[in-house]
Amino acid sequence: MPYDWIEIEQKWQKIWCDMDIAAPSIDSNKKKYYGIFAYPSPSSFLHIGQLRGYTLLDMFLRLKRMQNYNVYFPCGTHATGIPSYGFVKKLESGNSEILKNLNYYGVNEETLKKLHSPAYAAEFLGESYKKSWKAFGMLVDTDSYAITISRGYNKFIEWQFRTLYKSGYLVQKPHFAPYCPNCGPVAVDPSESDLSRGGNAEMMEYTLIFFRTEDGFILPAATLRPETIFGVTNLWIREDAKYVIAEVGSMNWIIAMDSAEKFINQFDAKIVASISSRDIQSKKVKTPFTGNVIAIYESNFVEPGVGSGVVMSVPSDAPYDLVAVKDKSLDIDPIPIIRVEGYDKAYMGVFNGDLAAVNGVRSWNIESLADIRLEELTKLIYKIEYHNGILYKNCGEYNDCRISEVKDKIIDRLIKDRNGDKLYEFDQQVVCRCGTTVIIKKIRDQWFINYHNERIKNLTKEHIKKMTILPDEYKEELQSIIDWYDDRACTRKGNWLGTRFPMDSSWIIEPIADSTLYPAFYIVSRYINRGMINVEDLDDEFFDAVFLGKAYKGRINDKDLVKKIGKEFNYWYPLDLNAGGKEHKRVHFPVFLMMHTMVFDEHKLPDGLFVHWWVTERGGVKISKSKGGDLPFVLDAPKIYSADAMRMFYASVTPFSDLEWNETDVINFRNRLSQIWEFITGNNQHDDSLHYIDQWFERMIKRMVRIAEQHLINMKFREAMNIIYYNYFDAFEWYYARGGNNSTLIKFAKDTVKKMMLPITPHIAEELWSLNHDTILSTESYPSFEYCEENEIEYGELYIKRIYSDIAELIKLIGKKIEKVNLYIADEWKYGLYREMVDMFVAGRTPKISDFISRFTDVPGKKAAKQISAMIEFARHSTPVIDEYFILTDAMNLLERKLDVKITIIKGSDGNYTGSKKGEAIPLRPAIHIQTE
């Protein structure tokens, strides 16, 4: 009967659900294992790429269950922030894909209306995620489901932040953030949920350098290269732009009107008057550090909206400045300050000696400010000088310093001496949804989580050394990521979903900050979902009692219940494994670990991380949620290909690399499953006969069981799959081919492979098991056997296979009709030599051809040398000596049948040992003589 995956998979999903086998239970006789995946944010339906990570974790946890661990595998969604706003936006714009997919969930008019609320949409999507997980056969406990915008979760986060506050891990300080003057704070990210333009913009950090006039004004020149201050010859402004006087504290700054908005938002500047460019040009200014008094000129390359509209001129290293100086025929000589080593001949001599701008403009033949190559040359000089440039002349105490090392020191010094400040600006225009240009605003009282804390960093880094982390290299990487971490803003203002900040309800807690301790909350969430606890009773006392073990004197009357939940927390915590995609390496995982260190003691810190990669579209294109339409919809895939085949596909390359969607592969896996189905359910006649090959097969089974288990436990899914779904059945077929037919052993072999199949393809494994058992395979134990090393029995079969392929190749080469094949087994004296070689290796010596050549008498010297070296190779790998005659005789039927020839086996001790090829025989490699007609 053919394999009907749709019916069978749905049947088993229902059975697992009805029997509630994913439900956690405390059993002190069993070891526990607590695993989660980093919960997804509900911005649209899950797509088949995302299911990869979740099902890989499920495979791992299913094996853990079979290894008799008590497994807890809850789930949730992270709705904080703006993800579901994006969904609503797409829905409202009539996105056909979304409307089509909504049909899968039987959405009626009323629900459709409600979906315009982002909070409702988030909950709706969360429910759809549960369906997707189950449709892929995951044994996930949905009773513990948590969504981060629920009342219960809010209570939990409030507790977390009050706890942080009390411990001094929250700090307030100024912060620069993207801000729409009309709507408030916005997020600048490529998905552009808040924006109509500029999602890829980067925040540039300019240094403002204060040039003071004699009459008390400051011209703050904005630059990306503050280290070139030693080469400044003059300032530039723009003749036809409006300039204003801005009051900043007690200072009076002169800036371009077009830049004023930035200064208002970042420095609280007050515009008090305007000033003509002619007035500005009549002034002279003093340069910080050098004390040089310089003039101010105008040039039309100055952009009044960029920086401050005041530019410092460094003709030695800034091509624009040099060309502008020439343009105006000013009597100014560039001041050499930077030397670059090792690039004398590269880039057309730009870095030959000092004065890169002068060399560059000359060799590139640039004469006009309108030349577009100026931009390119500027970038080149910046890049090379930053990494290889040395301040070598006219730079005072900074002479002989590498620019990359000294730049930050110069900036710090400028700020410290009140000769400068920082100015932030986007590198491209960013426009809000509302149409207003987004600017960067200084937020004076931003709340941060103190991840910069050295003690927390050190404790976390120490703990990471003890963790199980896959892939291996991430363990090292994490150490440096933690070092690099700075305090992280944890609150924001604006229209977002999330928890109000308990210390100041005008703020909302930011999404990264509220997703660090949730594995603890799942344990409580289960009680909320089952109505055993009232959300309003979840106060700080409750969480302190459950999570921190403090005595409970709170409002819940049933004190035993609180005690019970606390006990469960202590049973399941610490978390054993957190599985998440590669994008979590630098954000989620580090703060997840550090937050645990801040809140819990060392015995509650997570034990494991698993970082996985995703499925991409063909050509390595990342699957975007909006564009998921090219791929099968997540609930269609199990029907088209079967969930089991999808799981095999996910497992088919290392988790630590992206996997390209390939429908052909999935179909092939599905066909393979059908084949296995036929193979196992086929009712061949077996008997009680015993054969030599029986013990080989039994040993193979036991070894493969062990190896597959080892692979799975190390997340080597591909390797495990090769053994379970391919090698195992190859061995099975070889067993049949060699005449094996023992019914007891065959039943054992079939039942064993069903168990091995369960973690990766649970549905078909469960169904096959149910054909001759009354139990649920998902709750059975993984087979466990004494490990058996490879020995002569296995080698004997390899020997047969090699002889088979050797004969087959020879027959092919000769290409004539074959009469018969003679196999000559090597003479006994050659075995003697072979054993000597093995002994030499055992004694740590390498046998040499010359040691043996004189004792070879049956073939010419050159051939003898070759044979000896072949024997040495066998001996090097300590290939065991087997009874070749016995094994060949036992396999003769098979060889004759498969090769369709008559075979004669001749022992070396046999008196009839003749024939042209007999001398070629060496131990473990008989001579083959093919007689043609």
Added chain:
RNA sequence: GCUGGGAUAGCCAAGUAUGGUCAACGGCGGCAGACUCAAGAUCUGCUCUUGUAGAAGUCCCCAGGUUCAAAUCCUGGUCCCAGCACCA
């Protein structure tokens, strides 16, 4: 730029830690054949070059080096990918 990863036959992709059993697992695609009403099916063989004796030659991004021996180790170079702070 910073940090991490990578480059293997027409394509995808193992192998690299512990150098030799590597002309290099597996899959796709291609070719030939079997089953013969058909099949998005399955099975068998072939798929770098040469070859009527189990072999030889040339190969694992490029250039050097170490070694009896290198896809694997070392040095230098080129190219590609991912992540990068208020964004989940």
